[in-house]
Amino acid sequence: MKGTPGSARNPHLRETAVDIAVPFLLLLFSFLFSSIWILMMGKNPLAAYAALLDGAFGSSTAFVNTIKKSIPIAFASFSIIVSMKGNTFNIGAEGQLALGAMGATLAGALIPGLPPLLHIPVCLWAGALFGMAYIAFPTVMHVRRGVDLLVILLLLNNVANYILQYFVLDLFKSDNALVPSSRSILGSAELPYLIGPPHRMTIAILFVLVSAVVLQWYFSKTVAGYEMRAVGLNREAARYAGIPVRRYTGLALFTSGALAGIGGALEVLGNYHCLYTDFSPGFGYDGIPVALLCGSNPILAVIGSIAFGALRNGSLTMQARVGISNEIISVVQGSLILSVASNYIVRYLLNRKKGKEKVHA
Numbered sequence: 001m002k003g004t005p006g007s008a009r010n011p012h013l014r015e016t017a018v019d020i021a022v023p024f025l026l027l028l029f030s031f032l033f034s035s036i037w038i039l040m041m042g043k044n045p046l047a048a049y050a051a052l053l054d055g056a057f058g059s060s061t062a063f064v065n066t067i068k069k070s071i072p073i074a075f076a077s078f079s080i081i082v083s084m085k086g087n088t089f090n091i092g093a094e095g096q097l098a099l100g101a102m103g104a105t106l107a108g109a110l111i112p113g114l115p116p117l118l119h120i121p122v123c124l125w126a127g128a129l130f131g132m133a134y135i136a137f138p139t140v141m142h143v144r145r146g147v148d149l150l151v152i153l154l155l156l157n158n159v160a161n162y163i164l165q166y167f168v169l170d171l172f173k174s175d176n177a178l179v180p181s182s183r184s185i186l187g188s189a190e191l192p193y194l195i196g197p198p199h200r201m202t203i204a205i206l207f208v209l210v211s212a213v214v215l216q217w218y219f220s221k222t223v224a225g226y227e228m229r230a231v232g233l234n235r236e237a238a239r240y241a242g243i244p245v246r247r248y249t250g251l252a253l254f255t256s257g258a259l260a261g262i263g264g265a266l267e268v269l270g271n272y273h274c275l276y277t278d279f280s281p282g283f284g285y286d287g288i289p290v291a292l293l294c295g296s297n298p299i300l301a302v303i304g305s306i307a308f309g310a311l312r313n314g315s316l317t318m319q320a321r322v323g324i325s326n327e328i329i330s331v332v333q334g335s336l337i338l339s340v341a342s343n344y345i346v347r348y349l350l351n352r353k354k355g356k357e358k359v360h361a
């Protein structure tokens with residue numbers, strides 16, 4: 001019957017089902033698309049994906065390594081999600097990761113005498129501050145002058161790479177390392193293990209989970225989070241409603257840079273204990289499709305980050321067993337980005353169809 005509570009909830013149930021189903025369908029499409037290229041190489045896609053899964057989750061060691069790789073991806077995705085909530089797009093998370101790693105390395109190596117309970121937070125704050133500092137100029141130019149962020153943040157990613165090389169190879173280089181690296185952080189700055197040797201997984205994963213919950217709570221349960229989301233949905237409507245648009249835009253960008261910086265700091269404090277020029281193979285860029293694919297939901301972004309961590313971790317096993325270059329992962333990721341773009345088209349068509357149904361009803 002019309003007007004019953006059950007039928008009133010049906011539209012919301014339908015929207016929820018679409019939100020859950022679309023990312024999985026897009027993920028399936030990306031793997032089907034990649035399968036075509038694998039077949040063109042004369043290889044078996046099923047064998048390739050089986051090796052990929054085995055390399056990512058086939059043993060306790062593989063699983064732990066997948067989780068490790070997902071941590072910086074998760075913080076990069078959080079960074080992008082927060083920027084999107086403020087009606088901007090932080091494509092510079094890769095550079096902010098690098099600067100955050102440098103800040104944590106400096107604080108970890110140059111501040112002696114602190115107990116771990118103080119030294120670790122100081123290093124994380126240093127990483128966050130360096131990430132915020134690196135996005136400060138683009139933020140001011142965007143908020144005050146309306147300068148577009150896309151080009152300037154992409155250029156700053158390249159600049160960050162050169163700064164990182166100078167930092168590791170010259171400014172803060174180690175004289176004892178077998179491979180070029182920075183000076184090591186002190187033992188008091190190293191993250192404690194959640195799972196000890198031989199797996200060596202630190203408490204960094206707890207920072208991911210706590211950050212996801214806090215962000216979800218902030219955007220869904222606080223007035224400030226609601227107002228920031230309003231700015232992200234429609235800047236002009238938010239301004240008309242009296243919401244300080246420029247303040248929330250700046251807050252979103254600075255918070256975005258801080259989160260990316262923390263992601264880089266956790267890599268130093270938890271995994272390497274020093275800094276290498278290639279410490280990030282593109283974690284900041286991986287966060288972009290994760291944030292888009294998960295619909296800017298921090299909780300779902302954790303799952304998406306694990307999926308991308310699995311792609312990176314399992315690609316070497318796939319290459320060794322099946323003989324497929326791990327560059328096929330770039331094809332998977334590229335097709336995912338195309339799929340994410342088509343996601344918005346699909347949602348637009350569904351909403352348009354829904355609007356016509358209401359008109360004819």
